[in-house]
Amino acid sequence: MTSFEIWDVHTHLTGVPGSTPEERLPRLLEYADRMGIAKLCVFLGFGRQYDPTPDQLRQHNDEVLRAVRRCPDRTFGFVYLNPKHTQASLDELNRCVRDGPMVGVKLWVAQHCNEPTLDPIVARATELKAVVLQHTWLKITGNLPGESTPMDVAELAARHPRATIICAHTGGDWERGIRAIRPHPNVYADIDGGDPTSGYTEMAVRELGAERVLYGSDAGGRSFASQLAKVLGADIPNSAKRLVLAENTKRILKPILREKGINV
Amino acid sequence: MNPEPSRRDFLKTAAVAAGAVLLRNAAAAKPAEGLIDTNVYLSHWPLRRLPCDETAKLVTKLRANGVTQAWAGSFDALLYRDIATANARLAEECRRHGGGLLVPFGSVNPKLPDWEDDLRRCAEQHRMPGIRLHPNYHGYKLEDPDFAKLLRLAAKRGLLVQMAFIMEDRRMMHPLLQVEPPSLKPLADVVKKTPGLRLELLNCKVPPLDLLKTGDVCVEIAMLEGVGGVSKLLAQAPTECVLFGSYAPMFYFESASLKLKESPLNEEQLRAVRCANAQRLLA
Amino acid sequence: MKFEIWDVHTHLAGVPGATPEERLERLLEYADRVGIARLCVMMGMKWNYDPTPEFMRQSNDEVMRAVKRFPDRAFGFVYLNPKHTQASLDELNRCVRDGPMVGVKLWVALHCNDARLDPIVERATELKTVVTQHCWLKITGNLPGESTPMDLAELAARHPKATFSCIHTGGDWERGIRAIRPYPNIYADINGGDPTAGITEMAVRELGAERVLYGSDAGGRSFSSQLAKVLGANIPDSAKRLILAENTKRILQPILRAKGIKL
Numbered sequence: 001m002t003s004f005e006i007w008d009v010h011t012h013l014t015g016v017p018g019s020t021p022e023e024r025l026p027r028l029l030e031y032a033d034r035m036g037i038a039k040l041c042v043f044l045g046f047g048r049q050y051d052p053t054p055d056q057l058r059q060h061n062d063e064v065l066r067a068v069r070r071c072p073d074r075t076f077g078f079v080y081l082n083p084k085h086t087q088a089s090l091d092e093l094n095r096c097v098r099d100g101p102m103v104g105v106k107l108w109v110a111q112h113c114n115e116p117t118l119d120p121i122v123a124r125a126t127e128l129k130a131v132v133l134q135h136t137w138l139k140i141t142g143n144l145p146g147e148s149t150p151m152d153v154a155e156l157a158a159r160h161p162r163a164t165i166i167c168a169h170t171g172g173d174w175e176r177g178i179r180a181i182r183p184h185p186n187v188y189a190d191i192d193g194g195d196p197t198s199g200y201t202e203m204a205v206r207e208l209g210a211e212r213v214l215y216g217s218d219a220g221g222r223s224f225a226s227q228l229a230k231v232l233g234a235d236i237p238n239s240a241k242r243l244v245l246a247e248n249t250k251r252i253l254k255p256i257l258r259e260k261g262i263n264v
Numbered sequence: 265m266n267p268e269p270s271r272r273d274f275l276k277t278a279a280v281a282a283g284a285v286l287l288r289n290a291a292a293a294k295p296a297e298g299l300i301d302t303n304v305y306l307s308h309w310p311l312r313r314l315p316c317d318e319t320a321k322l323v324t325k326l327r328a329n330g331v332t333q334a335w336a337g338s339f340d341a342l343l344y345r346d347i348a349t350a351n352a353r354l355a356e357e358c359r360r361h362g363g364g365l366l367v368p369f370g371s372v373n374p375k376l377p378d379w380e381d382d383l384r385r386c387a388e389q390h391r392m393p394g395i396r397l398h399p400n401y402h403g404y405k406l407e408d409p410d411f412a413k414l415l416r417l418a419a420k421r422g423l424l425v426q427m428a429f430i431m432e433d434r435r436m437m438h439p440l441l442q443v444e445p446p447s448l449k450p451l452a453d454v455v456k457k458t459p460g461l462r463l464e465l466l467n468c469k470v471p472p473l474d475l476l477k478t479g480d481v482c483v484e485i486a487m488l489e490g491v492g493g494v495s496k497l498l499a500q501a502p503t504e505c506v507l508f509g510s511y512a513p514m515f516y517f518e519s520a521s522l523k524l525k526e527s528p529l530n531e532e533q534l535r536a537v538r539c540a541n542a543q544r545l546l547a
Numbered sequence: 548m549k550f551e552i553w554d555v556h557t558h559l560a561g562v563p564g565a566t567p568e569e570r571l572e573r574l575l576e577y578a579d580r581v582g583i584a585r586l587c588v589m590m591g592m593k594w595n596y597d598p599t600p601e602f603m604r605q606s607n608d609e610v611m612r613a614v615k616r617f618p619d620r621a622f623g624f625v626y627l628n629p630k631h632t633q634a635s636l637d638e639l640n641r642c643v644r645d646g647p648m649v650g651v652k653l654w655v656a657l658h659c660n661d662a663r664l665d666p667i668v669e670r671a672t673e674l675k676t677v678v679t680q681h682c683w684l685k686i687t688g689n690l691p692g693e694s695t696p697m698d699l700a701e702l703a704a705r706h707p708k709a710t711f712s713c714i715h716t717g718g719d720w721e722r723g724i725r726a727i728r729p730y731p732n733i734y735a736d737i738n739g740g741d742p743t744a745g746i747t748e749m750a751v752r753e754l755g756a757e758r759v760l761y762g763s764d765a766g767g768r769s770f771s772s773q774l775a776k777v778l779g780a781n782i783p784d785s786a787k788r789l790i791l792a793e794n795t796k797r798i799l800q801p802i803l804r805a806k807g808i809k810l
Binding site: 015016028031034035137138139140141172173175194195196197198199202219220221222223224225226228229230232233234235 | 312313314315316432433434435436437438439442487488489490491492493512513514515516517518519520521522523525526528
């Protein structure tokens, strides 16, 4: 396992003890160390609001900024936005990305991402060279009211061909999710979060190409182990594993990191 | 982020408990002898082909990862009415492949007519050490008297009983094959009324700690999640109740093996989870 | 065909003809094309789920007329309705004791584990006749009086000296075979459902070849699809021989002997 560099594109300040962000992130990194993970992308603070107000958004992002400040060489933060609050979201983009250390956008379940309210946000993120990571799922049990699907991501990506969009969880139902995003080369499959069902990464690599697949964990809710297994256990060449485990994430973050004077 | 609410609560409590005993030494402990995987499946999952779903390939994969014994059920058992065939085929596959690596655990569906004969065949004809139950695919709840009778007869025959709680994430089930996991609430009572029962729960995302603490029930780790999930579980449940299980080939085998690396475990815990607990259950 | 074939379950259906005699003649033409020697025929030209005594008598009259025309090719089974005990017992006397019929047909009037079947089964057994009971297991829902193999198992347990045939083996044969397995006096009549591969192999494996009977449910079903269940099965020729004729001959022998009919 130590033969691969690993960047985790999707983690949270959960599953570890600590009453402050500064306490939690180092604990998460202890587990990451055990698994040989070099860098974590972190987002969402302590709250669990599906549809945060602008104040709540700012609190989330403040918490992540504090955590990342504690461990700057190991972590990057993504700014949590709510497309229902366009101005507040644009302000947060400026505060946390343009003027702060954050390098990506996290969108969760407030609103389906094919809504036009996302357009100014994605346009601005793209100007700032930030990747846009959108939670997606396809639940036979029924999605949350504002919960996006990979099909929604595909629609958004078609409207923003120059944006870099990450389909988080690849829709959960990855056999459908992979197909939905396949025609849009600016959409990446973040394979984190669901069960480590075998065949997942093989199909993603086969259908999208290894360059479009990103390792993430959804830790600390998920284990690093089960999510790394999706790549380390996959029947794909080592060159593909290398891309999935770190090189792809490094490549899509490079433009913004370079802007911020960070060498990768 | 997508954890279910109940698992989140479990993780929150566990994180606090485990934080107190988190070992700072990240060096790997010396590996214990043997690795018994108590949760593998043979034959074909009905909804797609899986890498390593051919027995020979699975055996190769398990061996390459240091598995010395694997308890194997069959995907056929989920839906076949002629479950006797499924069990016979399972026994034969285990005999033909792996040179003793695979140990068959046939399935019994207590809602089929004359199901007692399937139990008899598993024990007497196929000489299986245990059976593996799939209540949600077989259409019964755990308060069903046939389930209680099945456990009693199995215990009487000295058979270890495994019960698969779920086979796939509820949220992504095929629309025509939506199968609710059973409520575990009645289980405590049934277990109490079945002296001599040895029961292992498979594919439990949220292990029932109350049941584990009584010592009558074990779990394996295939679907256990959260960072450091295994050490967190061991902080709350008796060490002898936690077993190694991968749910290969449905899951990447590495998911389970990496969990033993992710969690800081001492030698005694590693040995217990890797093989000692399983050996004791089979003895 | 190298096997002798007796079909334990046919009807005067699926063929043209204004009279029972005409219909049986046309049915036998098809039977000849596929080498079937004997047919057991039951129920008349019109069918009723819950026949009155009069309807029963008319049905049985029609079958007896047909069989009278072709005594060397066909046997009749008497159609009874257990809701009408006395009428059924009378029909047993009329058609079996005093007539040419050699078996009993029960359909969907009443679940066969009902106590009202007991006097009928007892009398049929006294007369050395096999009791054939329609059974099905429908996920779509059985008819109100439609028996399952589990019902038949209960009845057979109460009458260990009777000989029963589980018609259609319950349709859902994977469950039906298991349900009748513990009762050696129940035969599996594999007629009527689709020719799904594996049915006969499982029946032979679980019940033994001696307990499996070939029937067709012709003319609603084809002879072909039902013969295929045996001729296409992965079982030895000796098993096929038993299923295609020898088992049926064996269970009919007592009554045929009583009637002085040599095989």
